[in-house]
Amino acid sequence: MTGYASAQHSASAEGGQAPEGNSRLGLEIRAVNSRFLDLSFRLPDELRAHEPALRTLLTARLKRGKVEVRAAIDVDASHTLSTPSSAQLQRLVGLQDTVQAWLPKARELSVADVLRLCSGSSGPATDWSAIVPALAEQAVEELLASREREGKRLTDMLLDRISQLRELAKQAAPLVPQLVEQQRQKFLERWKDAMALGEGAVAPEAAQERALAEATAFAIRIDVAEEITRLASHLDELERLLKKGGDIGKRLDFLIQELHREANTLGSKSATLELTRISVDMKVLIEQMREQVQNIE
Template structure:
């Protein structure tokens, strides 16, 4: 299912110093998911947090089972309020480096404020608490994503129940037509055989009559769709039960949708009347709609 969620927080615990808090590094975690039959996870991490990749994959796999998921992490060293304030140690080290360079290159221009800020932002060390903060924010984002996917799942479930109800109506309409079509085809087959035998001046013997009746019956059985209609109804019952039950039912529903499609194809191939053919086409349309949406459920 599709969904989006994000979480933002500081890398280190908040302090009472508002100035220090505004310049503290922070993390932003974004999780996006789109439809997919299996779990396909892509991670977008800054180099400083690559070591957390195995733990992040484990976190996502424990919460999600299906979908194409992208987890993106951004490390804002300056914090959400602006640039990080360099420490005195960083400025002293930068000044010492400048003195060493200018000792060998007296013509080198001194560092500007912008140069000093850019260097300290780029080479700032990631705090040791970054790993724990990243996992905590990831849990928050995944929880929000699951809530969004659950809301979409309720809408999809209602739509699937509606399509299954329409499919059941088509099955019920076809059930009384099946034996009628079989009997009509049987009578038509008998009539044609008698006409062919009469044209050939064949002897009207009891053995021949029995052979003709057996052939007509065998043909009628070949076009009987009662078994396909029974299986279609059983699959619809099972899918409705799974939707009411909830939980991780996406793959089972996907399998049942494939079985529905197979039975509907057989029904259309064996159909011996125009009305049954029309109903089988309607069933295929509904089943295709069900198959498309079932793949979105987890």
């Protein structure tokens, strides 16, 4: 299932947590559906050492999905700039003169260059080792909550489609007996017409038996009682799994395939436009379910 979560932590120089000034660590987790668990990380160099721990955490909490973890460290430059000392400036001027003596075409240092070089040794970087695990745990919890909300929405949609499929099956059930009876009457009428035209050339009992046999064969050919029964059974199992929850994605996918098979058979046996319409409506609903089931774990 898709999901998104983010978590931030700010450290300030006043609290002694970030010697280089105010800084903020942001962590994002994005997830989209996938058959397997596929993890990718985009971390700054300062956090690269935490990737194994993050991978272990996500593997333990997630089963499927293409998951991307992004982290960024933002530093407030207004707190990191310090006034260069006279010794630093003299040192930079001396180095610049030495370089230009050997490389006359070398450009002079800009103000930005001077500030960057003078602030480069302002102190040790922030130690995020105690912050990253807690921040990652917070983001994972938010991601799971996000996916749970989407799962609830998908479950409601699937239950609604199940209800519509039950209604279509209910409409289809009485159509076949009515059609069989209509066809039986047609066969008997044809038998009577044949008797009138034949003028005794064919025995009445044999002709009637042949007409009833054709009616019986027609009834067997268009009988969809088994398909409707299996359809109802699959819908019951789908509903049970959706209400149970858990790791049900693959089982739902299998049941959707079985529903599609029954709807196809129902359409192939159709002998009326009404039954054909019901089959088409069923396949539309089942296809909508199939697309959403792909997003459920």
